[in-house]
Amino acid sequence: MPELPEVESARQVIADAALGRTIADVDDTDRYECRPHEPGEIREALLGRTLLDAHRRGKSIWCPTSDGGPDLGIHLGMSGRIVVDAHEGGDRQRGPARKEGWYRFSLTFDDGGRLRLLDKRRLGRVRLDPDVEALGPDAGDIGREEFRERVGRGTAPLKARLLDQATLAGVGNLLADQTLWQARLDPRRPAGSLSTEELDELRRQLRQAIRHAIRHGGVHTGEVIGHRGRGEHCPRCGAEMARATVGGRTTYWCPAEQG
Secondary structure, X not given: OOOHHHHHHHHHHHHHHOOOOOEEEEEOOOOOXXXXXXXXXXXXHHOOOOEOOOEEEOOEEEEOEOOOOOOEEXXXXXXXXXXXXXXXXXXXXXXXXXXXXXXXXXXXXXXXXXXXXXXXXOOOEEEEOOOHHHOOOEOOOOOHHHHHHHHOOOOOEHHXXXXXXXXXXXXXXXXXXXXXXXXXXXXXXXXXXXXXXXXXXXXXXXXXXXHHHHHHXXXXXXXXXHHOOOOOEOOOOOOEOEEEEEOOEEEEEOHHHHO
16 A cells, blocks of 8 residues: 555656646546546646646645645545656555556646556546645655654554654554664553654654655565565564554554564
8 A cells, every 4th residue: 555655756756747738638537546536627627727836735635736726635544646747656566557547537738648547457536726734744744743742642553643644644564563663662552551752763764764755766675664564583683573463553562672
């Protein structure tokens, strides 16, 4: 599933290759991907306009449009990629096979180029004027004091708090496991039990994990991610990895260093 670093790569593709190009046609006929809009509604709103910028908060992308038009919101869902001509970003590519039917939404520009949403599992969303204010602050941008206030409270497991998009936007299952492993914190620990020093270190490790994933092509490149499995061992100390469901998600951690 695309997490913050993968979505950032998709945003960057839009920013680099799609801005300022006049929209000549829109394919918004996939009713599920474009819900709640009716077919043709997004098309009518965007024809003749250009994308002015590409913003992101957490896993959500939105693009303001010219002449006071609506924002175009894009969410990659579980497997989405943004394709603009020869440029791509989003969920990591698994194999070369693609079917035309997996392209769920597209903008065609007046120069013949296209922006397309490739979404094999059909779990993404395209909508006008998305409500990004319902999300918490971006996990890569949040300041120290706000992080302490939002994350270090309550009795919920620490990992569940990190996964709560209203608390902090952009952290998914793999990024949470990688960050907690780097910070040597137990994912089951009550979030409100962390000291100020532990919260500050957690924020530093989260930012470091995000930067590493963006530089290296995705969250799957994190050091511990390849060791998330039964019988796998911690790449730091060699202890067998522990497994449980935390915050509704399958979770792995090192019981020797994070217990």
